[in-house]
Structures are given as C-alpha cells and as structure tokens.
Amino acid sequence: MSEITDRLVYLGSSQDVTESKIAEEALRTSQSGLARANVQLSAAQRLSQTGSFTWDAKTLELDWSDENYRIWDFDPAVPPTMAMIVDAFHPDDRDPTMAAIEEAALTRSPFDAYFRIVTRSGAVKYLHTVSMPIPEITSHAVFLGSTQDVTESKLAEATLKASEAELARTNTYLTAAQRLSKTGTFMWDLEEDEHNWSEVIYQVFGFPPRTKVSMDMIASAIHPEDMPAVEALLRRAAIGEKFELVFRVLRSGGEMRHAQVIGHRIGEIPDRRVFLGALQDITQQKIAEADLNHARAELAHVARVTALSSLTASIAHEVSQPLAGIITNANTCLRMLAADPPNLDGARLTAQRTIRDGNRASDVISRLRGLFTRKPATFEQINLNETVREVLALSSTELQRRRVIVRTELLDDIPLVLADRVQIQQVILNLVLNAADAMADVELPDGEVHVSSRAEDGGFVRLSVRDVGIGLASQDVERLFQPFHTTKADGMGIGLSISRSIIEAHGGRLWGVSNTSGRGATFAFSIPGALAAEGLSKQVAAMPERVPETDSPSFSERRNG
Missing domain, CATH: 1.20.5 (Single alpha-helices involved in coiled-coils or other helix-helix interfaces)
Incomplete structure (x- = not known):
C-alpha cells in the first residue's frame, strides 16, 4: 500500500x-x-509618423510611445511633462490649444486639434492630436490618444493654396490684359465642334458669356464676303495645318467688328485635331487705318496740286501746241477747200492732222484731270516705261526752262506692274522735280537727270532717278522722308513722305543714296511686277513681307518716314 x-x-x-x-x-x-x-x-x-500616449488629467502623468518622443523631439530618457508640452507649443497656437485641452479634461470629452510646435532645433512642425477618455476609468479623466506629424501634408496644402492663389491672380491679370489688348484665347476641338472661349471672344461675336458655341453659330456671324476665306481656313484646319486670318463679324445688332485670328494644332493630342489660338478685336485699328488712308489720300492730292502748280508753263505749252496746230490745220483745210478746183486730198490730210492734234490735246487734259482728281486707288497692269514718258512729256517745258537735260535708259524687257497709274505718275514727277531742284544751286552749264528702269530678281521692277546736284548727307537721308521736313525755302516737306507711302502701299520700297562716283544723289523705288503682286489690290495698305535682294542699302530701320 x-x-x-x-x-x-x-x-x-x-x-x-x-x-x-x-x-x-x-x-x-x-x-x-x-x-x-x-x-x-x-x-x-x-x-x-503617428505616436500614441496616455494622459492622466488628474495626476498629469504621461506615458508616450517611442514615436511620440521622436515627433516632439523630446529626450526619451526624460519623462515628458505638461510644462514641457506647453513650452513646445508655437506661440501663436499655445493659448487656443491649451484652452481646448482644458475643456476636454473638464468635460471628459474627446479632443481633436491641429497645432504647431517648435522643436529644440528650431524646426516648426504641424501636429494632429486625437484623444478620448478611457471609459473603464470612471473616477477621473484618463485619455488615450495619438499624435501624427502632418507637417508634409500641411506644407503641401499651403503650397497648393499658394499656387491656387497665384493661379487666381494670374487669371485675373490675364483677363485684365486681354480686355486691355482686346485679345481673347480659345481652344477648338474640330471633331467634337467644341469651343472654349475667353471673355473677349464672346464680346467680339456678341454672344452671351459662357454660351455653348458651334461652328454654325460662328459662321452665321461672319461677314458673307469673308466666308470664302473662312472656309479655306477650315480646310487647312481639317488637315491639321496652322491658320491665320483677318475677317469681319456682323453682330446681331448690325454692328461690324474686325477680328484677326491665329491658331495652331496642339501636338500633345495626336489622336484628335484640337487647336489653341488667339483672336484680337482690331476694329479700332481698321478704323484708324481707314482714317489714315483717307488723310494720306488728301495729303497726296495736295502734293500733286503743289507739284503741278510749278508746271504751269509746261502744261500751257503742252496744251497750246496742239491747239495751235488745230487752228493752223483748220485754216489750211479751208484754203484747200476754197481753191478752184478744191484740193480734196490735201484737205483730207489736213483734217487728219487736225484730229491728231485734237487727240493730243485731249490726252494732255486727261492726264491733268487724273492727277488733279480725288479718287480711290485703281490697280491695273501698266508699263512703267510708258508712265515715265508721260511724266517727262508733261514736265518737258519746265525742265527746259530750268536748263535740265533728261536722259533715259528704259529697258524694254521689264515686266508690267500692278499699280495705280496716277499715284505712280505722282511719285515719278516728284522725284524728277526734286532732282531738278537739287541742281538749281550747282554751277553747271546744263544739269543732267538720268532716269533708268530695269528688272530685278523676284519679279520686281526698279526705277532710278539720278542727278548731279548737291548730294545727300548720310545722316540726313531718312529725315528727308519725314513729313513736313524740307530743305527748300518754299517747300511743304510732304513730297517724299507721300511718295514713300504710295510705294509701300504698292508692296515696294523707296530710298535715296548719295552717288558713289561723282556728285549728286539717286532716288529709286522698287515695286513688284504684275505676277509678283497678284492679289495686292485687295491689300492696298499692307506692307510686303519680303523685298528682293538688291545692291541698295537696307532700310529696315527707316520706318520713321
């Protein structure tokens, strides 16, 4: 057992x-x-970046996780105290944060707050603390919570807000700049017929802001005469080409606006034809151009009358010669008819000479009427050599009176030019008379003016008038083309200025240089031939985009003329 x-x-x-x-x-x-x-x-x-903690609101004891020490940048070997925490709060956040903590402790309610602290190294951190009372402890408030370092997100948020504010300011400035410059921007999706317009474009077309726009609406507002050009633009856009166009808009109230549009395809969207561009309201510019052209036309008329006034003797001579011939021929014809028997053959021949002299007088009057008449520019194909001969015939007596010899070298192979005959006559007449004036004070037995024409590369035609007068000072050349600048005692100072405006309106240029060999100066102009100037009559006031290469100096800096 x-x-x-x-x-x-x-x-x-x-x-x-x-x-x-x-x-x-x-x-x-x-x-x-x-x-x-x-x-x-x-x-x-x-x-x-989230630390945890407990806090006894009665004893003020704190129990922190390692991450909480790292967030607050406190020494883990030193137990944290409320005094240390209060001292770490950012001065601007200390009072409101402490008030929220005290309120939570007093009412035993959850605590949720964002605040800043300043660490021992001086760094500013943004923290987010969430805590709630532990329900199992009923005698007093003991909180369990977490603190997260949200510095990066707060800085990112601040950066985003700053970017949004900057974007808002930029948009405000852009809108103001567009209003001042009357320029709007747009985005156009060709396939979807979607149009994103800025404010100015709505104003140009007279559409209510933020209206959904379609091509049909746009086409209905465009001037009918400009629709062919708009349709050509659409064809270019359909194959993805960039475009530029000036057209007119007829608003619903009947008001007309002029607009210039330019756009190009957005390369970052390869699968769809989406265009980005700008549209500018150039109505005031067009009105100003029309007023300027009218003023130029009036001034050109004054210049023509002024120039012709000095040709009074020449005009009288040109008219009196055929009139005298008519009278003589008429008397001769009467004698031949009164003879017994009548000399019919002689009378017939004399009558033919009478008709010839009558036509000659009529031609002189027609040329004078053309030069004196105010009328819009009429572009036609003319022979520059014939125009030179007409001007020289008109001014022959005046040039003889001044003892000026005119020698011509007019090449027959020059192309026809597309020009207004009267305006080109005015330019040639002005250059010839200026050459004669330049030789008035030169002690020469006979002054000589050399007028020549020749064809240039690119289909351009050049006409030069060379004298042996006083020449030009290089620093004064461009001043001669300024309005109302004159070297003559009785001059108006508008001849060369008007002449340059006329030549530039023909797509050409006018310049003057001192002669390199001998004395005197040469004034010349170059204008495009009829083929090179095709369509120029629709752009009378337009400057050429290019000029032919010549041996004359560059005048790109001469725009003050």
Missing part, C-alpha cells in the same frame, strides 16, 4: 510539472507575440 501511495504521489507530482511547463510555454509564447506586436506597432507608428 505504501508502494502504491508512493507511486500515486509520484504520479501527482509529475502532473503538476507538466502544467507548469505548459504555462511557462504559453507565457513565453504570449510574451513573444506581444514583443512582435510591439515591434510591428512601433514600425507602423514610424511609417505613419
């Missing part, structure tokens, strides 16, 4: 050891799991 008792005791003792071992193993497993959980929690807090 004792053996059994001993055995039973032994067996009982063995059972106790087994349970202990199991308990120990369970404890170690629990501790290991807890350690892993703590490691994972610490890692998660580091990754999310």
